[in-house]
Amino acid sequence: MAEVQPMRALHYDRSAVGSLRDVVAPPYDVIDASQRAALVARSPFNVVAIDLPKGEPDPYAAAGELFEQWQLQGVLVRDSEPAIWAHTQDYTGPDGRPRTRRGFFARVRIEGYGPGRMRPHERTHPGPKEDRLRLTRATRANISPIFSLYSDPERAGWRALEPATEAPPWAEISDEEGTVHRLWRVADAQAIAAVRAATRDAELLIADGHHRYETMDAYAEEVGGEGDHRYMLMCLVALEDPGLTVFPTHRLVSGLDERRRAALEQVLARDFAQEEVPLEQIAPLPGNGPLQLGYIDGQRMQPLRLTLKDQTTADAALSGHSPAYRRLDTGVLEALLLKGALGLSDDDIAHFNGLFYARDTAEALAMVESGSYDAAFLMRPTPVSQVRDVSAAGENMPPKSTYFYPKLLTGLLFNPL
Numbered sequence: 001m002a003e004v005q006p007m008r009a010l011h012y013d014r015s016a017v018g019s020l021r022d023v024v025a026p027p028y029d030v031i032d033a034s035q036r037a038a039l040v041a042r043s044p045f046n047v048v049a050i051d052l053p054k055g056e057p058d059p060y061a062a063a064g065e066l067f068e069q070w071q072l073q074g075v076l077v078r079d080s081e082p083a084i085w086a087h088t089q090d091y092t093g094p095d096g097r098p099r100t101r102r103g104f105f106a107r108v109r110i111e112g113y114g115p116g117r118m119r120p121h122e123r124t125h126p127g128p129k130e131d132r133l134r135l136t137r138a139t140r141a142n143i144s145p146i147f148s149l150y151s152d153p154e155r156a157g158w159r160a161l162e163p164a165t166e167a168p169p170w171a172e173i174s175d176e177e178g179t180v181h182r183l184w185r186v187a188d189a190q191a192i193a194a195v196r197a198a199t200r201d202a203e204l205l206i207a208d209g210h211h212r213y214e215t216m217d218a219y220a221e222e223v224g225g226e227g228d229h230r231y232m233l234m235c236l237v238a239l240e241d242p243g244l245t246v247f248p249t250h251r252l253v254s255g256l257d258e259r260r261r262a263a264l265e266q267v268l269a270r271d272f273a274q275e276e277v278p279l280e281q282i283a284p285l286p287g288n289g290p291l292q293l294g295y296i297d298g299q300r301m302q303p304l305r306l307t308l309k310d311q312t313t314a315d316a317a318l319s320g321h322s323p324a325y326r327r328l329d330t331g332v333l334e335a336l337l338l339k340g341a342l343g344l345s346d347d348d349i350a351h352f353n354g355l356f357y358a359r360d361t362a363e364a365l366a367m368v369e370s371g372s373y374d375a376a377f378l379m380r381p382t383p384v385s386q387v388r389d390v391s392a393a394g395e396n397m398p399p400k401s402t403y404f405y406p407k408l409l410t411g412l413l414f415n416p417l
């Protein structure tokens with residue numbers, strides 16, 4: 001059972017910082033050094049100074065001191081009473097279609113992974129967890145939210161919050177990608193009770209933020225006992241929300257010497273039907289049938305559409321996995337081509353040794369054309385229903401199997417621990 005609670009949020013005082021657009025940031029793991037510098041240049045109070053800390057000898061200690069200083073200065077203030085925060089994002093996805101995603105921020109009790117409680121959907125890497133744990137120890141707060149999904153066919157949770165969204169929002173921010181983020185503070189007891197009732201029996205599925213969730217689980221056990229450290233900041237979106245979309249993350253490979261290239265071509269000829277397509281049509285269309293991929297090799301630059309000839313090939317290669325996993329594009333690709341043909345290990349995949357990722361087709365093609373990578377596999381988006389089915393089977397997908405768009409902003413709300 002999910003324990004979703006209103007929270008006494010910590011947030012920026014807009015009279016102290018001016019425009020909230022100047023102090024929020026994208027998630028830490030998509031920010032490079034130049035983007036960080038640009039964000040800090042916007043405002044000395046930009047959240048990136050905390051979320052991606054710098055400072056000698058200990059950047060985490062520097063982040064903790066700065067976070068406390070902002071609270072003492074009144075840059076960050078804490079609400080006197082608990083609330084749930086309704087949240088909408090108006091966006092145009094990579095497919096060019098405008099949509100609105102609806103959800104809400106609350107604090108959620110940390111549970112171990114398992115049926116009826118919390119489910120992951122992707123494997124995680126150890127490095128980011130250590131980084132986030134050190135930041136959590138230093139700040140004693142959730143700086144950025146976890147993005148999770150829950151089933152609510154009647155959309156009872158959002159319907160309880162929707163009347164509040166008829167008033168002007170507490171915050172409205174348009175980001176660099178054109179997404180408009182709006183936030184409403186909802187302290188009404190009846191609305192909060194309705195949201196808690198709608199989520200009480202829900203199994204929560206982590207869409208984005210696995211590393212931070214596992215970090216908070218470790219932190220809660222480290223502190224021990226009961227208290228605020230047993231809860232974390234989360235944005236919850238219904239699986240049935242029409243604005244919920246998943247886009248693909250493409251695979252790039254390097255290190256294709258003659259032996260590996262020959263092994264790859266042998267498996268492709270044996271297991272896949274190959275069709276030459278125009279370059280602008282290389283990305284496969286969404287679908288639920290047998291694995292279909294776009295493929296381009298940097299030596300030939302011949303765009304191909306690859307279709308798995310026989311599902312039994314994938315079933316045999318993934319015989320230890322559930323039926324849902326055996327039809328997962330990223331799982332089949334990993335088993336037949338990345339591990340099978342190219343010989344990559346789980347450790348190689350976890351540490352980007354010979355494998356990298358691109359969010360869109362143009363980026364993937366450019367990295368092959370430039371010679372940075374030897375070949376690219378262009379993926380279909382993973383359907384939300386498939387994410388749910390694989391998770392319900394108790395399995396984790398390969399890393400970067402999903403790209404939930406748009407991302408949540410960091411800096412709208414903080415959850416003190």
